[in-house]
Amino acid sequence: MEPLLEMRGIVKRFGSATVNDHVNLTVYPGEVHALLGENGAGKSTLMNILYGMYQPNEGMIRVRGKEVEITSPKVSLAAGIGMVHQNFMLVDTFTSAENVFLMADRPFWSLTRKGQVAGELTKLSEQYGIEVDLTSPVSKLSIGMQQRVEILKLLYIGADILIFDEPTAVLAPQECDALFEIIKKLVANQKSVIFISHKLEEVLRISDRITVLSRGRVVEDTANENLDQAKIVEMMIGEAFRTENVEKTHQTRQEVVLSIEDVCAADSRGVQTLNHVTLQVRRGEILGIAGLEGNGQDELMDVITGLRRCSAGRIAMAGKNLTAASGETFVREGVGYVPSDRNNVATVRKFCLYDNWLLRRKQRETGHYLHYRKIIRDTEEAIAAFDVRTSGSDAVTENLSGGNLQKFILGRELSKEPKLLACSNPTRGIDVKASWAIRNRILQAKEDGMAVVLASGDFEELLYLSDRILVLYKGMIFAETTPEQTTVNQLGSMMMGVKPV
Amino acid sequence: MKGWRESLPKWGVILLAGVLSLAIGSVFILVVGGNPLAAYRQLLLVPMSSKSGFGELLTNMTPLLIAGVGMAIARSAGLTNLGGEGQIYMGALGMFLVCSSDLADTVGKPVLLLGAVVAVAFGAFWGSISGALKAFFRANEIITSLLLNYIAVNFIGYLIRGPLQEPSGMVPESSKIGEGLRLAKLIASTRAHTGIVLAIVLIVLYEFFIYRSRVGYRIRVLGGGEKAAVYSGIPIKWYHLGVMALSGGIAGLAGGVELLGVYYRLTETMAGDIGFTAVVVALLGMLHPVGIVLAAMLMALLNTGAQFMQVISGVPITLVDILQGLIVLFVLLGLSFQLPQLKRKEG
Numbered sequence: 130m131e132p133l134l135e136m137r138g139i140v141k142r143f144g145s146a147t148v149n150d151h152v153n154l155t156v157y158p159g160e161v162h163a164l165l166g167e168n169g170a171g172k173s174t175l176m177n178i179l180y181g182m183y184q185p186n187e188g189m190i191r192v193r194g195k196e197v198e199i200t201s202p203k204v205s206l207a208a209g210i211g212m213v214h215q216n217f218m219l220v221d222t223f224t225s226a227e228n229v230f231l232m233a234d235r236p237f238w239s240l241t242r243k244g245q246v247a248g249e250l251t252k253l254s255e256q257y258g259i260e261v262d263l264t265s266p267v268s269k270l271s272i273g274m275q276q277r278v279e280i281l282k283l284l285y286i287g288a289d290i291l292i293f294d295e296p297t298a299v300l301a302p303q304e305c306d307a308l309f310e311i312i313k314k315l316v317a318n319q320k321s322v323i324f325i326s327h328k329l330e331e332v333l334r335i336s337d338r339i340t341v342l343s344r345g346r347v348v349e350d351t352a353n354e355n356l357d358q359a360k361i362v363e364m365m366i367g368e369a370f371r372t373e374n375v376e377k378t379h380q381t382r383q384e385v386v387l388s389i390e391d392v393c394a395a396d397s398r399g400v401q402t403l404n405h406v407t408l409q410v411r412r413g414e415i416l417g418i419a420g421l422e423g424n425g426q427d428e429l430m431d432v433i434t435g436l437r438r439c440s441a442g443r444i445a446m447a448g449k450n451l452t453a454a455s456g457e458t459f460v461r462e463g464v465g466y467v468p469s470d471r472n473n474v475a476t477v478r479k480f481c482l483y484d485n486w487l488l489r490r491k492q493r494e495t496g497h498y499l500h501y502r503k504i505i506r507d508t509e510e511a512i513a514a515f516d517v518r519t520s521g522s523d524a525v526t527e528n529l530s531g532g533n534l535q536k537f538i539l540g541r542e543l544s545k546e547p548k549l550l551a552c553s554n555p556t557r558g559i560d561v562k563a564s565w566a567i568r569n570r571i572l573q574a575k576e577d578g579m580a581v582v583l584a585s586g587d588f589e590e591l592l593y594l595s596d597r598i599l600v601l602y603k604g605m606i607f608a609e610t611t612p613e614q615t616t617v618n619q620l621g622s623m624m625m626g627v628k629p630v
Numbered sequence: 631m632k633g634w635r636e637s638l639p640k641w642g643v644i645l646l647a648g649v650l651s652l653a654i655g656s657v658f659i660l661v662v663g664g665n666p667l668a669a670y671r672q673l674l675l676v677p678m679s680s681k682s683g684f685g686e687l688l689t690n691m692t693p694l695l696i697a698g699v700g701m702a703i704a705r706s707a708g709l710t711n712l713g714g715e716g717q718i719y720m721g722a723l724g725m726f727l728v729c730s731s732d733l734a735d736t737v738g739k740p741v742l743l744l745g746a747v748v749a750v751a752f753g754a755f756w757g758s759i760s761g762a763l764k765a766f767f768r769a770n771e772i773i774t775s776l777l778l779n780y781i782a783v784n785f786i787g788y789l790i791r792g793p794l795q796e797p798s799g800m801v802p803e804s805s806k807i808g809e810g811l812r813l814a815k816l817i818a819s820t821r822a823h824t825g826i827v828l829a830i831v832l833i834v835l836y837e838f839f840i841y842r843s844r845v846g847y848r849i850r851v852l853g854g855g856e857k858a859a860v861y862s863g864i865p866i867k868w869y870h871l872g873v874m875a876l877s878g879g880i881a882g883l884a885g886g887v888e889l890l891g892v893y894y895r896l897t898e899t900m901a902g903d904i905g906f907t908a909v910v911v912a913l914l915g916m917l918h919p920v921g922i923v924l925a926a927m928l929m930a931l932l933n934t935g936a937q938f939m940q941v942i943s944g945v946p947i948t949l950v951d952i953l954q955g956l957i958v959l960f961v962l963l964g965l966s967f968q969l970p971q972l973k974r975k976e977g
Contacts, residue, residue, distance in 0.1 A: 435863065436860050436861060455863070455865060456860060456862075456863035456864070456865070457863040457864070457865065458863075459863065460862075460863040466861065468861060470857070473855055473857045473858065474857045474858060474860075474861045475858070475861060476858065477850075477851055477854030477855055477858045478854070478855070479854060480850075480851075480854060484847070484850075487847060488851065488858065488861070488862050489861055489862045489863060492844060495844050495847075496844065497843060497844050497845070498842060498843055498844070499842050499843065499844060499847060501842070
């Protein structure tokens with residue numbers, strides 16, 4: 130069978146670094162091809178080349194046997210290559226049909242009308258079993274539905290090769306199942322799917338072939354037969370890897386660190402998304418917060434760390450009332466925070482690392498005059514201790530890969546020896562090895578007596594780390610459970626507002 | 631603290647921008663029938679090589695440097711203060727009021743300390759209006775500070791035609807301040823005055839404040855992104871207010887120094903274009919203390935040399951405006967070309 134897509138000997142260099150080193154990738158029609166690798170292994174660069182964002186230094190790309198030079202995303206689309214991005218490329222106030230119409234980018238004299246587009250979309254959605262609401266504005270659709278709009282959009286334009294960039298990161302388990310059904314229908318119709326994910330069980334479940342990248346090279350290109358997670362991890366990092374190396378105990382201590390009562394808060398649009406939440410966190414305890422995006426956990430995390438004022442209720446840290454306190458007071462009282470937005474919230478992108486080392490530090494620690502010699506020394510110690518791979522403490526922060534940046538941020542927050550550590554999706558989009566390093570650090574912090582609040586969309590992480598789990602649904606605590614009492618699927622149902630039977 | 635290593639390629643860009651703008655500028659000179667080489671010699675070399683030229687250079691540079699520091703502080707916090715003009719007038723007014731008071735007659739020169747405080751306070755008040763509008767009503771500080779210029783300059787215009795007009799009532803300007811209060815000359819028979827010393831002290835303070843102090847660090851965090859500032863526990867509104875006040879206060883000081891060192895009286899043209907050129911100085915200098923000094927020197931050089939160029943070569947003074955525009959344009963262009971390279975991820 131003739132391959133649909135061939136990438137041959139792709140080389141991409143940035144300055145002296147070779148990010149893709151003679152990479153080959155062959156995708157056949159009707160195939161789900163998984164692309165695996167740690168952060169910085171070169172996956173995104175390879176996909177950006179395929180998508181026309183970067184030009185390779187060497188190598189060529191053939192689509193249906195014909196060589197193409199992909200100079201822009203437009204050329205890529207015209208060649209039948211489409212990408213379902215992690216952040217959807219949709220105009221919120223437009224309906225699905227309008228979004229597709231916009232993307233189709235017809236010349237202004239075209240006679241195609243929106244109505245026709247909607248008709249064709251209905252046909253396509255029936256053919257592939259993709260349920261979408263074509264008439265409501267995209268902002269009113271669920272995340273899963275928006276993703277389906279993206280897929281439909283690419284199909285309408287005529288894409289044969291669909292790249293899914295971590296498509297399940299934002300989905301509940303049940304929505305994942307629906308997505309996988311759609312992917313199966315796609316390949317049954319001789320489309321090809323390139324599937325990028327850090328979740329190995331998904332990759333094993335859905336893909337036909339697996340290509341593993343490491344340090345810019347293809348280290349494995351194999352059919353998905355007789356593989357398990359351990360084998361894949363071994364391919365990715367080239368060594369057998371033990372996942373659980375911190376003993377987990379349930380020695381929760383008695384002292385309550387954080388106590389919030391009846392707390393309400395509004396999101397940035399002014400809509401109240403957190404409704405009368407009451408909870409307590411004790412020393413030496415990890416409290417897991419589960420919830421689908423938009424069910425109030427972002428606001429909850431911001432409220433307990435002082436980034437957002439609550440509109441009602443009471444907040445107390447170690448007995449001290451912080452209800453109307455300033456953000457600075459939270460910092461002073463020892464609230465560490467690893468927010469989910471590493472690039473814009475937890476760091477200043479254009480600062481070098483030692484400048485970011487000072488972020489969210491209390492004045493008693495830094496003093497009024499900054500002693501940079503000591504600051505640089507501390508930064509370098511943390512870089513070494515937390516295995517942050519970078520050129521040094523003067524590296525510009527935005528040049529760090531996600532995993533390394535997150536290790537740096539966690540190292541910084543732990544260095545403040547906070548009483549309470551709040552972590553929001555600490556391992557989202559981070560490779561396996563760095564994820565486990567981060568999880569074990571969090572576990573260690575708990576063993577050392579820190580109180581930890583962990584909000585995460587990764588169920589296995591929640592079940593592995595938490596002592597207790599609260600499920601948020603529509604801004605309220607829908608259920609409380611423990612890892613021993615629940616499973617991934619039960620957790621998923623509760624997040625969608627269904628009590629497990 | 632900013633490493634020189636990071637800034638180096640940017641300096642190259644600026645050098646190239648200068649060369650390119652001179653090249654394009656020479657086309658304009660040829661068009662008006664001048665000799666580019668001769669014109670550039672007068673523009674760039676005469677102010678550096680003659681005593682009178684150098685004196686003029688320092689005179690022009692002093693307010694640019696002081697106000698440039700003020701504008702750079704606002705830029706560090708991510709704010710753009712286009713109200714330098716108005717703040718300079720307000721500062722000059724504050725200084726004038728102190729210098730023409732009865733107190734000045736009895737105390738003598740030490741009253742200048744009070745004058746400086748009042749000049750800073752007047753400028754800070756003018757700047758803080760924009761800061762407060764930004765902090766509490768989310769009004770864009772670029773627009774409010776710009777529009778406040780018109781209020782300030784017309785307010786001065788009213789004063790020097792009314793309550794503060796010189797006794798004869800002939801010209802729209804105030805009377806001069808006492809000779810004992812004026813700043814000493816730095817170079818005899820030129821206009822250069824000791825204000826440049828103050829400007830240099832200020833630039834050193836700027837380095838320590840912005841790059842070595844906790845408050846300065848927090849100002850830079852705010853400039854790096856409001857989200858990170860909220861995360862860091864910085865009270866954003868108060869910082870907006872405070873930074874605009876500080877920025878305006880320093881511009882006000884520039885106005886006070888101009889009054890003491892150059893004009894000795896209030897006029898409605900004394901700020902020239904200093905307020906706006908100072909913004910260019912801060913941007914060209916990339917908020918770096920040494921960069922600001924060099925940028926202020928360059929802008930002052932162009933302004934000074936322009937006069938020689940016009941007198942000797944007959945090339946119109948407006949050509950310098952063209953050159954300044956070209957330099958800023960090329961530098962911004964060059965920097966924006968550099969940006970995509972900075973975005974790559976480390977492996």
